[in-house]
Amino acid sequence: MKEINQINLFISCPGDIKDELNSIEVIVKEFNKTFGKISNFIIQIVHWNEDTYTDIGEDGQEIINNQIDYDILIGILWMKLGTPTRRDKSGTVEEINRAIKNPEKQQLIYFKTATPNNLNAINTSELDGIMEFKKELSNKLLYKEFESIENFETLFRLNLSSLIKDKFIDKQENTETSTEIFLPKKDTKYQNIVSLIDEIENSTKGNFEDIDVFEINENGYECFNKITINLSTLTNYLEKLTKNLNKGTEEINQANNIKDTRLKLSKAKKVVNRLSNELDEFNDEINSVLPNFSDNLKEVGKVTSDLYLTFKSYGGIDEHDIESNTIAFRDSMEYAMNSTAEMLKEIMNWPPINLKFNTSKRNTEVTLKDLTKEIMFGLTLIDETLDNEN
Numbered sequence: 001m002k003e004i005n006q007i008n009l010f011i012s013c014p015g016d017i018k019d020e021l022n023s024i025e026v027i028v029k030e031f032n033k034t035f036g037k038i039s040n041f042i043i044q045i046v047h048w049n050e051d052t053y054t055d056i057g058e059d060g061q062e063i064i065n066n067q068i069d070y071d072i073l074i075g076i077l078w079m080k081l082g083t084p085t086r087r088d089k090s091g092t093v094e095e096i097n098r099a100i101k102n103p104e105k106q107q108l109i110y111f112k113t114a115t116p117n118n119l120n121a122i123n124t125s126e127l128d129g130i131m132e133f134k135k136e137l138s139n140k141l142l143y144k145e146f147e148s149i150e151n152f153e154t155l156f157r158l159n160l161s162s163l164i165k166d167k168f169i170d171k172q173e174n175t176e177t178s179t180e181i182f183l184p185k186k187d188t189k190y191q192n193i194v195s196l197i198d199e200i201e202n203s204t205k206g207n208f209e210d211i212d213v214f215e216i217n218e219n220g221y222e223c224f225n226k227i228t229i230n231l232s233t234l235t236n237y238l239e240k241l242t243k244n245l246n247k248g249t250e251e252i253n254q255a256n257n258i259k260d261t262r263l264k265l266s267k268a269k270k271v272v273n274r275l276s277n278e279l280d281e282f283n284d285e286i287n288s289v290l291p292n293f294s295d296n297l298k299e300v301g302k303v304t305s306d307l308y309l310t311f312k313s314y315g316g317i318d319e320h321d322i323e324s325n326t327i328a329f330r331d332s333m334e335y336a337m338n339s340t341a342e343m344l345k346e347i348m349n350w351p352p353i354n355l356k357f358n359t360s361k362r363n364t365e366v367t368l369k370d371l372t373k374e375i376m377f378g379l380t381l382i383d384e385t386l387d388n389e390n
Contacts, residue, residue: 009024043164073105075109075110077111079130106163113147114147154298216303220307223300231333235339244278255268276359283367300378330383340368347368
């Protein structure tokens with residue numbers, strides 16, 4: 001009979017981290033309900049205020065250090081560093097540093113970069129401490145940054161699935177294989193049949209009504225198809241704007257060669273007004289696609305982690321096919337990001353001309369900036385996936 005492998009997850013964060021805690025709870029429950037069943041693991045979230053008891057120590061943090069038993073530490077920091085301890089800058093910093101020093105502990109460290117709704121909540125001395133801690137961590141491990149709760153959920157889901165697959169599922173399989181090789185077989189006449197019966201009667205793998213391998217596979221390909229269509233649409237809009245800007249530049253240059261000043265200004269004004277309209281049209285087109293692109297991009301992180309975990313835990317999915325599609329998608333994303341960045345650079349270099357054009361130009365800069373950030377986040381997710389698989 002296979003035993004359930006309990007993975008203790010300890011969340012370390014100051015009091016300004018709240019939404020992310022709820023997201024972690026939801027994602028962990030989902031993992032336990034699906035992949036935990038087929039891989040015989042359960043993730044248990046450990047809380048310092050629920051899983052410690054009154055004891056003697058130098059301070060409260062030392063008691064937490066001595067009593068909390070975990071396999072994975074999730075460290076999250078935003079605007080607050082936390083309360084200093086006798087040994088470190090704060091309880092969260094101490095817990096993260098202790099985990100890093102312990103080779104038996106795994107860590108996923110995140111920094112939230114969102115601007116708070118209330119700017120008065122910003123404490124510059126706290127932020128300075130966080131930036132200093134970031135610098136210290138950069139020499140020890142690769143931490144992650146996120147701007148929104150949606151970004152965190154996508155990134156955390158992907159990171160957690162990769163970590164569980166690499167450090168717990170693979171390790172468990174290797175241990176079972178080693179046991180089969182080195183332990184002597186029991187010399188019982190019907191041992192193979194007894195073991196088979198025992199596996200059914202005591203199985204921890206039953207009750208798979210929530211798992212559909214075909215559905216996971218289909219969802220993965222459908223999601224990649226949707227995001228590829230989004231990306232193609234965005235690229236077409238960028239190419240159209242590039243043609244319009246090139247045409248406008250050529251026409252303005254021609255207008256500058258006109259000797260009659262009034263005719264020259266009239267011609268240039270028509271071209272500039274048309275370019276303003278084309279920039280407005282581009283902004284409307286991009287902003288109509290961007291929300292859907294953003295939603296599909298977040299879904300890519302989820303289905304990719306589902307696909308790889310399902311392949312590792314259950315089989316039935318072609319890993320080479322998944323990786324090929326992921327690499328092809330990444331190449332398209334990188335091309336789109338480079339094109340967007342080049343377009344943004346070109347727009348920024350255009351001089352102010354008139355009120356209408358200046359407003360359209362500024363709106364286009366913001367639109368291209370938002371698009372670049374979305375694509376860059378998508379590339380981060382894909383690179384995380386590919387790095388973890390290679």
